[in-house]
Amino acid sequence: MFVSKSLDVNNLGHLTVGGLDAVALAERYGTPLYVMDEDLIRENCRAFKQSIDRYYDGRGLCTYASKAFCCKAVCRIAQEEGLGLDVVSSGELYTALQAGFPMERVYFHGNNKTPAELTMALESGVGQIVVDNLEELQLIGSLSRAAGRETDILFRIKPGIDAHTHDFIRTGQIDSKFGLALENGEAMEAVDEAMAMKGVRLKGLHCHIGSQIFDIAPFELAAEVMIRFMGEIQRRYGKTLEILDLGGGFGIKYVDSDNPSSYDEYMQRVSKVIHRCCGEEGLPIPYVVIEPGRSIVGPAGTTLYTVGSVKEIKNVRTYVAIDGGMTDNPRYALYQAAYDLLVANRAAEPKTQTVTVAGKCCESGDLIQENARIQEVGPGDILAVLATGAYNYSMASNYNRIPRPPVVMVSQGESRLVVRRESLEDLLRNDL
Ligand SMILES: Cc1ncc(COP(=O)(O)O)c(C=O)c1O
Numbered sequence: 057m058f059v060s061k062s063l064d065v066n067n068l069g070h071l072t073v074g075g076l077d078a079v080a081l082a083e084r085y086g087t088p089l090y091v092m093d094e095d096l097i098r099e100n101c102r103a104f105k106q107s108i109d110r111y112y113d114g115r116g117l118c119t120y121a122s123k124a125f126c127c128k129a130v131c132r133i134a135q136e137e138g139l140g141l142d143v144v145s146s147g148e149l150y151t152a153l154q155a156g157f158p159m160e161r162v163y164f165h166g167n168n169k170t171p172a173e174l175t176m177a178l179e180s181g182v183g184q185i186v187v188d189n190l191e192e193l194q195l196i197g198s199l200s201r202a203a204g205r206e207t208d209i210l211f212r213i214k215p216g217i218d219a220h221t222h223d224f225i226r227t228g229q230i231d232s233k234f235g236l237a238l239e240n241g242e243a244m245e246a247v248d249e250a251m252a253m254k255g256v257r258l259k260g261l262h263c264h265i266g267s268q269i270f271d272i273a274p275f276e277l278a279a280e281v282m283i284r285f286m287g288e289i290q291r292r293y294g295k296t297l298e299i300l301d302l303g304g305g306f307g308i309k310y311v312d313s314d315n316p317s318s319y320d321e322y323m324q325r326v327s328k329v330i331h332r333c334c335g336e337e338g339l340p341i342p343y344v345v346i347e348p349g350r351s352i353v354g355p356a357g358t359t360l361y362t363v364g365s366v367k368e369i370k371n372v373r374t375y376v377a378i379d380g381g382m383t384d385n386p387r388y389a390l391y392q393a394a395y396d397l398l399v400a401n402r403a404a405e406p407k408t409q410t411v412t413v414a415g416k417c418c419e420s421g422d423l424i425q426e427n428a429r430i431q432e433v434g435p436g437d438i439l440a441v442l443a444t445g446a447y448n449y450s451m452a453s454n455y456n457r458i459p460r461p462p463v464v465m466v467s468q469g470e471s472r473l474v475v476r477r478e479s480l481e482d483l484l485r486n487d488l
C-alpha cells in the first residue's frame with residue numbers, strides 16, 4: 057500500500073512511521089519534522105552486509121555513503137552494523153570522528169578536496185583516500201612525504217557508462233566532473249604517476265556511475281570495465297590491485313511506478329561478472345566495496361508538515377502551502393523528483409484531489425510536488441511526504457533564514473530526538 061515498509065495506518069486512521077502515530081509525533085516535536093525509522097535503516101544495512109559477505113566470502117565491505125544523511129546518530133548506526141563510511145568533506149569527516157567512527161573503515165571521496173581537508177584526513181588516520189585527479193595525487197604525495205608516511209589511495213575512474221537517471225545525478229560518462237577517464241588515457245597516466253611516487257600506495261580503483269538507478273546492467277558493465285582495467289595494470293606493472301570499490305546508486309521506490317531491483321540480485325549478478333572477468337584476466341577476486349546511501353536511509357524517512365493556506369485558483373490549480381519547503385527538501389526544485397504524499401491525519405481515506413504542494417520560501421519554484429493526488433486537505437492538517445530519508449536533511453538550507461527541522465529516530469515503538477531543531481539564535485551564531 058505504501059512506498060516504504062516503515063509506514064502503516066492505525067485505528068485512528070493516522071499514518072504510522074515505524075509503528076508510531078505520525079500525528080502524535082508532529083504534536084510532540086513540532087513541524088516540519090524529519091522522522092527516520094531506525095529499525096529499517098538497520099535492516100537495510102544488514103541486508104547489504106549479508107549480501108556482500110555471501111557473494112565475496114566475507115571479503116568485502118558495505119560503506120554507507122553519509123552524504124545521503126549525515127549526523128552522529130547515523131554514523132553510530134553504520135558503525136554498530138559493521139559498515140564502512142564514505143565521506144566527501146571535512147564536515148562529514150568531522151561528524152564521523154565525533155561519532156567515534158573507526159577511521160580505518162572510512163573512504164574519503166570528493167572531486168576537489170582542499171589541502172586542509174586532505175591534511176585533516178591524513179591526521180585522522182582515514183583508511184583510504186579516493187583520488188579524483190592528478191593535482192590531488194601530487195598534493196597527497198607531498199603531504200604524505202612531509203608527514204613521513206604512506207597513504208593508501210584508490211583512483212576514481214569514469215568507466216564510460218551512461219546510466220539511465222536524471223542528468224544531474226549521472227556520473228559514469230566521460231563528460232563528468234568526477235574522476236579520471238579511461239578512453240583518453242588519463243586514468244593510466246595517473247596509475248603511472250602513482251607507481252612512481254613516494255608517499256602513496258595504490259590499493260585499488262573506484263567508480264560510481266550515478267544515483268537512483270534501477271537497471272542492473274550498467275552496474276555489471278561498470279564492474280567488467282573496472283576488472284579489465286585492473287588486468288591492464290597487472291600486465292603493465294605486475295601489480296595486483298587489492299580493492300575494487302563499485303560505488304552506490306541503487307534506486308529506491310519513491311512512487312508506485314518505481315520498481316527497484318532487489319539489492320541481493322544486484323550483488324549476485326555483479327559478483328558473477330567479477331568472478332568471470334577475474335578468471336579471464338588471471339586476477340584474484342578483489343576486496344569489493346559498495347557505497348549505498350539512498351537505499352539505506354531513503355525509505356526510512358518521512359517528513360511531516362503542517363498545512364497553512366489552501367489556495368484554489370479556479371481553472372488553474374490548487375496550492376497547498378506547508379510550513380517547510382525547498383529549504384528542507386530541494387529535490388523537486390532540483391530534479392523534479394517524484395514523491396508520494398498524504399494527509400497523515402486522514403491516511404485511511406481515499407485520495408480525491410490533485411494539488412500542488414508549495415513551500416514558504418520567496419521563490420515560485422519552491423514546490424515539493426505538482427499534480428499530487430491527495431486526500432481532502434485543509435489548514436492544520438499534517439501532510440506527510442514519503443521516502444525522504446536521503447538527500448533531504450543533508451541538502452537542507454537556511455534560505456530565507458528558515459531554521460532546519462529536527463530529526464527524530466523511531467525504534468521499537470519509541471522515538472528520540474537525534475538532531476535538534478535549529479533555533480533563531482543558531483541562525484545568528486556566525487553573525488558579527
Ligand atoms: C562516490 C559516491 N559514492 C556513493 C554515492 C551514493 O549514492 P546513492 O545514494 O545513490 O547510493 C554517491 C552519490 O551518488 C557518490 O558520489
Ligand SMILES: N[C@@H](CCCC[NH3+])C(=O)O
Nearest residue numbers: 123225267268387446447
Ligand atoms: N542529491 C542527489 C543525488 C546525488 C548523489 C550524490 N552523488 C539526489 O537527491 O538525488
